[in-house]
Amino acid sequence: MLMEPGYYLKKASFVFISFFVLFLTTKEANAQLIYQPYSYHFYQKLNKAVYPINSNSHTAVKPYLISDSSVVRGLYDSLVMAAADNSQKSWVYRILFSGHAVEVKNSGYTLNADYLPDLQLGKQLEGRRTTWLNTRGYQVSGTVGSNFFFYTSGYENQGKFANYETDYINKTRMVPGQGYDRGLPASSKDWAYVTALIGYQAGKNITIALGEDKTFIGEGYRSILLSDYASAYPLLRLTVNLGKKVQYMAMWTYMEDQNAVQFNSFSNNRRKWGAFHYVDWNITNRASLGFFNAIISEEANDLGQLRGFDINYINPVYFSSAFGPPSQVADHTLIGFNSKYKILPKTTIYGQLLFDQSLSSAVKGNGNAWQAGFKGWELFKVSNLNYLIEYNTASPFTYSNKYPMVNYAELSEPLADPLGANFKEYIGILNYSLGKFDFQGELLWAKYGLNTGNINYGKDITLADDVNIAPGYSGTGRGLTTTLKYAEGTVAYILNPKYNLRMEIGVLLRQESNALSNTKTILFTVGLRSSFRDLYHDF
Numbered sequence: 001m002l003m004e005p006g007y008y009l010k011k012a013s014f015v016f017i018s019f020f021v022l023f024l025t026t027k028e029a030n031a032q033l034i035y036q037p038y039s040y041h042f043y044q045k046l047n048k049a050v051y052p053i054n055s056n057s058h059t060a061v062k063p064y065l066i067s068d069s070s071v072v073r074g075l076y077d078s079l080v081m082a083a084a085d086n087s088q089k090s091w092v093y094r095i096l097f098s099g100h101a102v103e104v105k106n107s108g109y110t111l112n113a114d115y116l117p118d119l120q121l122g123k124q125l126e127g128r129r130t131t132w133l134n135t136r137g138y139q140v141s142g143t144v145g146s147n148f149f150f151y152t153s154g155y156e157n158q159g160k161f162a163n164y165e166t167d168y169i170n171k172t173r174m175v176p177g178q179g180y181d182r183g184l185p186a187s188s189k190d191w192a193y194v195t196a197l198i199g200y201q202a203g204k205n206i207t208i209a210l211g212e213d214k215t216f217i218g219e220g221y222r223s224i225l226l227s228d229y230a231s232a233y234p235l236l237r238l239t240v241n242l243g244k245k246v247q248y249m250a251m252w253t254y255m256e257d258q259n260a261v262q263f264n265s266f267s268n269n270r271r272k273w274g275a276f277h278y279v280d281w282n283i284t285n286r287a288s289l290g291f292f293n294a295i296i297s298e299e300a301n302d303l304g305q306l307r308g309f310d311i312n313y314i315n316p317v318y319f320s321s322a323f324g325p326p327s328q329v330a331d332h333t334l335i336g337f338n339s340k341y342k343i344l345p346k347t348t349i350y351g352q353l354l355f356d357q358s359l360s361s362a363v364k365g366n367g368n369a370w371q372a373g374f375k376g377w378e379l380f381k382v383s384n385l386n387y388l389i390e391y392n393t394a395s396p397f398t399y400s401n402k403y404p405m406v407n408y409a410e411l412s413e414p415l416a417d418p419l420g421a422n423f424k425e426y427i428g429i430l431n432y433s434l435g436k437f438d439f440q441g442e443l444l445w446a447k448y449g450l451n452t453g454n455i456n457y458g459k460d461i462t463l464a465d466d467v468n469i470a471p472g473y474s475g476t477g478r479g480l481t482t483t484l485k486y487a488e489g490t491v492a493y494i495l496n497p498k499y500n501l502r503m504e505i506g507v508l509l510r511q512e513s514n515a516l517s518n519t520k521t522i523l524f525t526v527g528l529r530s531s532f533r534d535l536y537h538d539f
Helices: 007-024 040-050 073-081 091-098 163-172
Strands: 034-036 064-066 102-105 109-124 129-144 148-160 189-202 206-213 233-242 246-257 270-282 287-298 332-344 347-356 368-377 385-394 423-434 437-450 480-496 501-513 518-529
Touching: 034 073, 034 148, 040 073, 040 368, 040 385, 040 423, 091 480, 109 148, 129 518, 163 518
Parallel strands: none
Antiparallel strands: 034 064, 102 109, 109 129, 109 518, 129 148, 148 189, 189 206, 206 233, 233 246, 246 270, 270 287, 287 332, 332 347, 347 368, 368 385, 385 423, 423 437, 437 480, 480 501, 501 518
């Protein structure tokens, strides 16, 4: 599957035109805005500032826009922005150890730019398979005046993966959370990944962002509402603070489905609209409760008749499919809740609950998922030791639909948990920073039910939820009962915190077993890496 001609050129053109317009509107800068790309492994280091016991901020919607007055600014500066005096250092020294490749800061605008290498070499013990990653990337960020901000990143990648990841890419045609594989059916993979975002902050209460990116909603590592696992998509995001206790987020997206019937020459993929609403209420300094709503709607039916973006979807209040325009395919509607409670000064418990309102009559009543976990910092009174323990589960056929075009996925990858549905999983993560050294460990155990033959047990959310349904499917884990055990550990030495340049070694152990197979993976890696993007391997 190839991307439409000029796809990435269009993205780049959009970014540069946007920058040009912003610079034409330059005015005196009184504050600095920092758009920090979301990566759980970096964001967990902000726990101490994000979850103080004596105050409460809106923490669920990510990425964060960090301003001079932000509660996380001090800790953020100590992790990323603070640097030694570079006035007597060479340009090479600065970009390797303490600064950006390009740094401009004056009264009207700021501009930072970096070259982002991600070079890895690995060895999978099974079959003595050599793995590698060769990425050349960039990021450009900055502000114009005191209200405009922009961020863009791009990566050109080639790589060879472990066997289980190669099988996933061959099946979905997607590198997990990144983009199309342009190298099929070769054993090595070739893909590009681009994000671009421009935004405007009106005072402290209103923020508007437009571009191509991801959004994460939740307090944990996974999200059963909206995660950053799927690839980036075009979006318009509006965030409004209604006083100090209530925050409202509305987002409209334009996504793709590579399996739906194609009918025009504009794109190789069918398009669909997504509209998301999230209201976060800080009940007390310790407790928050959020209300979530999502609707997925086709752009055109199987006959190629355009449905368009109906004005009802701009309605900023909660809605259901009943408010949408008529269509051959009904809209897919989901509602959910997100919560957190600071049970101890350095420990926060959190949870999520989701109901899929649009399942077919064949599986009605089974579309639900939930999450429970706790996280904190300074475990055992050890400074910079962050931790998380989390449980996630989704019943069969959650996120799927009678009409696969409107499933809860972007380019065949789930918009929520990577495992799709019909699963339960336990996750534990530890992170410890000591000077420039960073240590990360993860353990995962999951159980799920795979399809057998053409019988659908509800794990693959891209399949219709009313076709080939197995009798007695009800109950999480039904089907080909499969157990996943996963462990990963990394040790990194941070060379330059400005763009997370680091030398890193890692080991990954994975076992997936059921009555038909028992697949084991042991993988050792070493590399020179940079950027804050997430590359998922734990699925």
